Amino acid sequence: MNRKLLPLIVGLCVGFVFGVGVTIAFVCCFWSRNRLRRSSEKSGNIPVRVKVVDSGASLSSSNVGLESSVSSDWGNMPLSLEGLQRKDVGSACGIPKYSYKYMQKVTSNFTTIIGRGAFGSVYKAQMLTGETVAVKVLGNNSKHGEKQFLTEVLLLGRLHHKHLVDLVGYTAERGQHMLLYAYMSNGNVASHLYDLGGNQEPLNWDARFQIALDVASGLEYLHYGASPPVVHRDIKSSNILLDQFMRAKVTDFGLSRPEMIKRRSSHVQGTFGYLDPEYMSTKTFTKKSDVYSFGVLLFELITGRNPQQGLMEYVKLAAMEAESKVGWEEIVDSQLNGKYDVHRLNDMAALALKCVNEASRDRPSMRDIVGSLSQLYEKKHFENHNIKSPSPVNEISIELG
Numbered sequence: 001m002n003r004k005l006l007p008l009i010v011g012l013c014v015g016f017v018f019g020v021g022v023t024i025a026f027v028c029c030f031w032s033r034n035r036l037r038r039s040s041e042k043s044g045n046i047p048v049r050v051k052v053v054d055s056g057a058s059l060s061s062s063n064v065g066l067e068s069s070v071s072s073d074w075g076n077m078p079l080s081l082e083g084l085q086r087k088d089v090g091s092a093c094g095i096p097k098y099s100y101k102y103m104q105k106v107t108s109n110f111t112t113i114i115g116r117g118a119f120g121s122v123y124k125a126q127m128l129t130g131e132t133v134a135v136k137v138l139g140n141n142s143k144h145g146e147k148q149f150l151t152e153v154l155l156l157g158r159l160h161h162k163h164l165v166d167l168v169g170y171t172a173e174r175g176q177h178m179l180l181y182a183y184m185s186n187g188n189v190a191s192h193l194y195d196l197g198g199n200q201e202p203l204n205w206d207a208r209f210q211i212a213l214d215v216a217s218g219l220e221y222l223h224y225g226a227s228p229p230v231v232h233r234d235i236k237s238s239n240i241l242l243d244q245f246m247r248a249k250v251t252d253f254g255l256s257r258p259e260m261i262k263r264r265s266s267h268v269q270g271t272f273g274y275l276d277p278e279y280m281s282t283k284t285f286t287k288k289s290d291v292y293s294f295g296v297l298l299f300e301l302i303t304g305r306n307p308q309q310g311l312m313e314y315v316k317l318a319a320m321e322a323e324s325k326v327g328w329e330e331i332v333d334s335q336l337n338g339k340y341d342v343h344r345l346n347d348m349a350a351l352a353l354k355c356v357n358e359a360s361r362d363r364p365s366m367r368d369i370v371g372s373l374s375q376l377y378e379k380k381h382f383e384n385h386n387i388k389s390p391s392p393v394n395e396i397s398i399e400l401g
């Protein structure tokens, strides 16, 4: 062999061996990273936020100290639901778990009922920390309710906003499922509008406007702040709660789902009177389905009429009149005794009408709605001469994004 070629051949061999080595190392590294990622996905590690824990509560130690973040895991919710043990789901989200015995004690054996819904009864409880909470107890043998229980824990464990109700704990043992929420001392909006409690003060105009803004801001967060976006699917006055300052929070996330493009549900769910007609015909829900229900809620606040008792027919008639004449004053809740801001009423009703448009593409987004309501607030109509009679109380405050 030519002696001059020898170094070249040796060099080529060394280069080849080195190249193969580097490639093998790279492939091994890539494979082990993928394995690690797959195994952590399998174990269902969800980033959590840890809240104040009562002495009766337990938290799974593996979650303590992790930071809250809204990641996209919830996009796989139906899969996660099947994969997760009901009794562990809350700890997976960092929510304190309470024993049934403890709950018996703090509710004085479930004596004070403060509400009732499709899920079951809601009781008042005094925790050993002194905190007052509302305890939603899932009725026995409710398969449907069990899914809603999981949905609420998975969702509220991860999404936090001042206009969404706070989930502060849960119980899951011996077939007993309960959800614990921060207590909202002024109950739900429906009871104020329809005086269901028998001794409610009618809501004044400013309080109604503030409720609309608060709910819009909570929904805007669900639609644009959550990843993936979440559709509530059951916006109605009995699912809006009021705190001691009459500020509103959205509750009842049992039907909520991540929004997915062209996702068809097998059957229509929600509440009669608030259901988006497009969702009913296509069985596909979108953010605009919430916008429709929000529009109904706005009309409910304006008129004090129940959507299940012909509110929308009444509104459609008034809309025809409003086109040709002055405005929406004819449909205003008589309980307001004429104390409202005419301009804001007309602007709010015009916005509500856009929200209940039959075609979802012609409805505004929750972002647009928050923008419009904020502008209405900024106009401060109630300070100018158009106010029919000055509204006594509650200064309105506005919080965006």
Ligand SMILES: Nc1ncnc2c1ncn2[C@@H]1O[C@H](COP(=O)(O)OP(=O)(O)O)[C@@H](O)[C@H]1O
Pocket: 114, 115, 116, 117, 118, 119, 120, 122, 134, 136, 165, 181, 182, 183, 184, 185, 187, 188, 238, 239, 241, 251, 252, 254
């Ligand atoms: N955190 C709370 N504070 C005060 N009352 C509440 C609270 N949560 C629920 N309620 C009352 O219980 C009712 C039913 O609660 P909800 O969460 O809507 O249950 P469901 O899923 O059964 O409809 C509400 O309309 C309200 O009157």
Ligand SMILES: [Mg+2]
Pocket: 117, 118, 238, 239, 252
């Ligand atoms: Mg409800």
